[in-house]
Each structure stands twice: as structure tokens, then as C-alpha cells.
Amino acid sequence: MGGNAQEGQTRNGDGRPGVQGRSHDLRRLLLFADEPTGNLDGTNGALVADLLFDLVRDSGAALVMVTHDDRLAARADRIVTMRDGQVVAPVQASA
Secondary structure (H helix, E strand, O other): OOOOOOOOOOEOOOOOOEOOOOOOOOOEEEEEEEOOOOOOOOHHHHHHHHHHHHHHHOOEEEEEEEEOOOOHOOOOOOOEEEOEEEEEEEEEOOO
């Protein structure tokens, strides 16, 4: 192999080839939901909300959701209240 490691390879201190690798966490997802239940009746809205929050819980994904539904917002880990493009209430953890 010669004295130099090829690209993507390293050499250990004793000159043996080493392995250089990267760990990728494919479970790091970011989901965006803009009024995910806005045009649905109560029953179907609840089903969609359950599916969305189950997906977030099971996958480890992060969710950024925009909603006017206070009950839906209350299910989030954190709430940021905005008005006219400005944050009007500090970030709060939901109960």
C-alpha cells in the first residue's frame, strides 16, 4: 500500500491501515406541519394529530408546527406564540 494512506483511510501509529468512518443517525428528522388539522372535522383532526405525534415519538423526529388550535398546541413540548411575525410570548414548555 505504500507509505501514504489513501483518501478515506488512516494509518494507526504502528503503520497498519486504520478505518475512518462517520456515524449517520438517519432518525434525525425535522418535520414541518402548517395547520395540519385546519381543514378537518374533529374526528379526523384528532386522528391526524395522533399519527403526527406518534411519528415524532417513535422516530425521534423534531416537529415544527404552526396552528391556531390551542388543544393541538398544548400537545407540543414547547410553544412559541407569535403575532405579526414577532414573538410575543416567551418560549414555554407545555404542561
